[in-house]
Amino acid sequence: MKINKPKHDVNPDLAKERLKCNFNIEEVTNIIDGGKDKTVQRKKIEDIALNNGASLDEVPEECLSIKERYENAVRKSCVYGNLVRNEMLEITGIENFESPVLRRTADAFFKDISPFMLHLGMFVPTLIGQCTPEQTAEWLPKALDMQIIGAYAQTELGHGTFIRGLETTATYNPEKEEFVLHSPTITSYKWWAGGLGKTANHCVVMAQLYTQGKCHGTHLFIVKIRDLDTHMPLPGITVGEIGPRMGFSSADNGFLRFDHFRIPRENMLMKHAKVEKDGVYVKSAKHGKLTYGTMVFIRVTLVSEMSFNISKAATIAIRYSAVRRQTELRPNEPEPQILDYPTQQHKLFICIATAHAFQLTSCWLWNTFQAVLADMKKGNVDTLPELHALSSCLKAVSTSDALSHIEQCRFACGGHGYMLSSNLPFIYSFVAATRTYEGDYTVLLLQTARFLVKASEQAEAGKKLTQTVSYLNRTANADRLNWDNTHEGIIKSFQVIAAGKIGQCVKSIRDRTASGMDYEDAWLMTTVQLVGAAEAHCRAVLLNTYWSEMRKITEASSADVKKVMHQLAVLYLMYWALEKTGDLLKYSSVSKKDLDELQRRYEELLAELRPNAVGLVDAFDLRDEILHSSLGSYDGRVYERLIEEAHKSPLNDEPVNQSFHKYTKPLMLGKL
Numbered sequence: 001m002k003i004n005k006p007k008h009d010v011n012p013d014l015a016k017e018r019l020k021c022n023f024n025i026e027e028v029t030n031i032i033d034g035g036k037d038k039t040v041q042r043k044k045i046e047d048i049a050l051n052n053g054a055s056l057d058e059v060p061e062e063c064l065s066i067k068e069r070y071e072n073a074v075r076k077s078c079v080y081g082n083l084v085r086n087e088m089l090e091i092t093g094i095e096n097f098e099s100p101v102l103r104r105t106a107d108a109f110f111k112d113i114s115p116f117m118l119h120l121g122m123f124v125p126t127l128i129g130q131c132t133p134e135q136t137a138e139w140l141p142k143a144l145d146m147q148i149i150g151a152y153a154q155t156e157l158g159h160g161t162f163i164r165g166l167e168t169t170a171t172y173n174p175e176k177e178e179f180v181l182h183s184p185t186i187t188s189y190k191w192w193a194g195g196l197g198k199t200a201n202h203c204v205v206m207a208q209l210y211t212q213g214k215c216h217g218t219h220l221f222i223v224k225i226r227d228l229d230t231h232m233p234l235p236g237i238t239v240g241e242i243g244p245r246m247g248f249s250s251a252d253n254g255f256l257r258f259d260h261f262r263i264p265r266e267n268m269l270m271k272h273a274k275v276e277k278d279g280v281y282v283k284s285a286k287h288g289k290l291t292y293g294t295m296v297f298i299r300v301t302l303v304s305e306m307s308f309n310i311s312k313a314a315t316i317a318i319r320y321s322a323v324r325r326q327t328e329l330r331p332n333e334p335e336p337q338i339l340d341y342p343t344q345q346h347k348l349f350i351c352i353a354t355a356h357a358f359q360l361t362s363c364w365l366w367n368t369f370q371a372v373l374a375d376m377k378k379g380n381v382d383t384l385p386e387l388h389a390l391s392s393c394l395k396a397v398s399t400s401d402a403l404s405h406i407e408q409c410r411f412a413c414g415g416h417g418y419m420l421s422s423n424l425p426f427i428y429s430f431v432a433a434t435r436t437y438e439g440d441y442t443v444l445l446l447q448t449a450r451f452l453v454k455a456s457e458q459a460e461a462g463k464k465l466t467q468t469v470s471y472l473n474r475t476a477n478a479d480r481l482n483w484d485n486t487h488e489g490i491i492k493s494f495q496v497i498a499a500g501k502i503g504q505c506v507k508s509i510r511d512r513t514a515s516g517m518d519y520e521d522a523w524l525m526t527t528v529q530l531v532g533a534a535e536a537h538c539r540a541v542l543l544n545t546y547w548s549e550m551r552k553i554t555e556a557s558s559a560d561v562k563k564v565m566h567q568l569a570v571l572y573l574m575y576w577a578l579e580k581t582g583d584l585l586k587y588s589s590v591s592k593k594d595l596d597e598l599q600r601r602y603e604e605l606l607a608e609l610r611p612n613a614v615g616l617v618d619a620f621d622l623r624d625e626i627l628h629s630s631l632g633s634y635d636g637r638v639y640e641r642l643i644e645e646a647h648k649s650p651l652n653d654e655p656v657n658q659s660f661h662k663y664t665k666p667l668m669l670g671k672l
């Protein structure tokens, strides 16, 4: 495999690590990419995007002022957008405009975030999923060609989670065949939408639809908010940026207020429900929640996004841990590489395994999503609730796990991991937002719990359940599972834990209603348990999917690759079994002796994986331009890069800062 040759000598410790690797790295890269041809395609696209140096910043993004950072990000977005439009989409095919390969190259341009991200990330998918064929013909080519730039304005100052509580109104006027968009209260300001503040000239707006004097709930509208030539906000539109936040600092998350702003009837996105010219409302024939489709789509894509982010953090932390030496183990012996500490391996090897677990699960989820879309095309929406439950819990758990693993990667890099030049803080703050946006963690797990409680009741009634909950048919009446210390045994025990927790939730709700509580209160009182049950279900799905997909995908692999992929999956199973010993003790016959044995095997496995650690992160094949890290580059020149980055700090532009003469010296002389 062609590796982008480092310009400098590779750090000797890192070079030695690469000699130790006992499997074919290229083979693993091909598995991650989804095949050899996909690796070739990805590399071709990366060469187009990255070889001309357009992504490089003279001054690091983080050293710029807010305005400069935004302006620089727009500049790079335009260069990048142009490359996507003119060269990259030709290779992926226009239908793959959200291919992870494009997503990956975008990271080389933006340490933080592109102000255009939501244009391709949400605006375009909404047009694809919510427009009639006529609307698609009108809007989509312009959006894909970037003649118009869009945002997705759903959340308001007062409501994000509870979509039915949104207050923006769209009132239909049949005489003029127009909708009037209005923000009636301060809490109805649209708030948060990425790219809305300064970049977008259009946006998709979620608003309460009124026609013939009746409210029909939230629907989507496409709205032009700025003049295409001058970029000035149109009359009736107040738009701006919401201010600095934890991350997302090179983008313009926006606010938007409508003052009786008129749009043509054709601007309601009418694939599912519509308003006729005379004002008659025609509801969706298929399902009431199809306007939420973009959210489901993004939740599905976020699982692969989390795999990518963990793989970046793991690459940085593992390469750094191979270079970094700290603390004598024995007097007069060289300090060991910190990667030799089992505690360090415990923090980091699970990250490699999780990146693979999420990647394989995301492919499986994507196929499930495509199958549901195909069903819906034929008018069958029966599979939608399961997809909603699955995408909700996988989005919640993958973003939450990614966040804690990335934080562990930062801890694993000690003080240097706190430097922005390590890139770990950027990765962390980006992923921190994913736990909240597109549906908060708790809220989404409670959506899954609704589905699980219904499924449990169906299992109780002897009905056959769909695939992801079919374990409830087998385990509904099981009390404590007989512990079986095999891989399949661990997966089964997680299914029994999930079934036990769901059963306990159903019992709590029933006990509470039997004692006089109404159903809503009984549900509310049980929500802490319900969140735990949905998380347990998600763990069972993740473990089962990772294990079975790993076995499938490595069927034709070489023996060494099979072995290392198998070791990672076993590590994942054991890690989670040990994390959840309390649940295992409660729901299975596992003994202290069994758990001690599991712990011993886990520690041995860390040691077995140790020689392959650097090879495994090299297999993610993340170019230095994408990693943006002083600690994680391929050549391991950690200390040299930290010093080079320090010299880029604007505070080092002059030997004495003016504040000394203005403030410090007068203070020292008692003249302040």
Ligand SMILES: CCCCCCCCCC/C=C\CCCC(=O)SCCNC(=O)CCNC(=O)[C@H](O)C(C)(C)COP(=O)(O)OP(=O)(O)OC[C@H]1O[C@@H](n2cnc3c(N)ncnc32)[C@H](O)[C@@H]1OP(=O)(O)O
Pocket (backbone or CB within 6 Å): 097, 098, 099, 102, 103, 106, 117, 118, 120, 121, 122, 152, 154, 155, 160, 161, 162, 163, 164, 194, 289, 292, 293, 295, 296, 298, 301, 305, 384, 385, 388, 437, 438, 439, 440, 443, 447, 450, 451
């Ligand atoms: C180069 C390419 C780059 C690509 C990059 C990709 C990465 C993209 C990054 C994007 C970056 C930032 C994006 C951030 C964007 C946003 O955050 S947009 C805003 C997102 N907002 C949310 O997610 C809000 C969360 N809230 C909800 O989803 C719903 O309100 C909630 C589900 C919580 C409840 O909805 P209600 O309308 O109140 O519904 P209920 O009455 O509770 O439920 C009724 C039944 O409907 C079922 N339901 C709900 N949602 C769905 C759904 N989506 N699909 C199918 N079914 C659904 C629900 O379960 C109930 O069913 P039941 O009655 O139990 O059978």
Ligand SMILES: Cc1cc2nc3c(=O)[nH]c(=O)nc-3n(C[C@H](O)[C@H](O)[C@H](O)COP(=O)(O)OP(=O)(O)OC[C@H]3O[C@@H](n4cnc5c(N)ncnc54)[C@H](O)[C@@H]3O)c2cc1C
Pocket (backbone or CB within 6 Å): 118, 152, 153, 154, 155, 158, 159, 160, 161, 162, 191, 192, 193, 194, 248, 253, 433, 436, 437, 438, 439, 440, 441, 442, 443, 446
């Ligand atoms: C970086 C970023 C980018 C974003 N981009 C966009 C965008 O482009 N477009 C857009 O429309 N929106 C966007 N959002 C908004 C985002 O979708 C919402 O913030 C998110 O859905 C959470 O909603 P909320 O802010 O109303 O939180 P809240 O719902 O107010 O949550 C606050 C707390 O209350 C809890 N809670 C709320 N409801 C319940 C319940 N029913 N049961 C139990 N607990 C509950 C939550 O768990 C949480 O702990 C973005 C947000 C961020 C942070």
